[in-house]
Amino acid sequence: MLNTAIFFAENESMNTFTRAVDLLHRGMDVSALRYQVSANNMANSEVPNFKRTVVNFESELKRAFESEEKAKNAFQLTRTDERHFSLYEPHDYRDVQPRRVLDYTTTAKPNGNNVDVESEAMIVLQTRMRYEMLSELVNFEFSQLNTAMQKS
Numbered sequence: 001m002l003n004t005a006i007f008f009a010e011n012e013s014m015n016t017f018t019r020a021v022d023l024l025h026r027g028m029d030v031s032a033l034r035y036q037v038s039a040n041n042m043a044n045s046e047v048p049n050f051k052r053t054v055v056n057f058e059s060e061l062k063r064a065f066e067s068e069e070k071a072k073n074a075f076q077l078t079r080t081d082e083r084h085f086s087l088y089e090p091h092d093y094r095d096v097q098p099r100r101v102l103d104y105t106t107t108a109k110p111n112g113n114n115v116d117v118e119s120e121a122m123i124v125l126q127t128r129m130r131y132e133m134l135s136e137l138v139n140f141e142f143s144q145l146n147t148a149m150q151k152s
Helices: 003-013 016-043 058-073 119-151
Strands: 053-055 099-102
Touching: 016 053, 053 058, 053 119
Parallel strands: none
Antiparallel strands: 053 099
16 A cells, blocks of 8 residues: 555545635644643743743644645655655645744743743734634635535
8 A cells, every 4th residue: 555645545535625624723723722822821921940832833734735745746656565665755734733842042031931921912912813813714614615505
């Protein structure tokens, strides 16, 4: 069984509506996680030596999409056995998970704590606005589907 062939077969069967809604829901989940992480950072803003946490997701998601594009255009070798390595394996975007990462690179206060409450409050506001936008986009996707179903 060839993993690359399975990957493309699954993606071809996944229509754009399903993929769009899946990505929007994943974005909403990441926004909720970011909100929790920023709230935790603010709650610990006065704890000595506390290091703020950030959420990484978009850069890994971008790498997964780029690997899909490269795999489509890449030279494919025929594999006669699963033990043979493939020339290029795409990374499925559905396997990308948000990661919490401690920020050890900055120190904002003399006590070793690097949480800037104003910056975290701005992140919370941006995250809230992003979540609302994503939920509106989900509503739009379903309204488009509803419109298409009514016309048929």
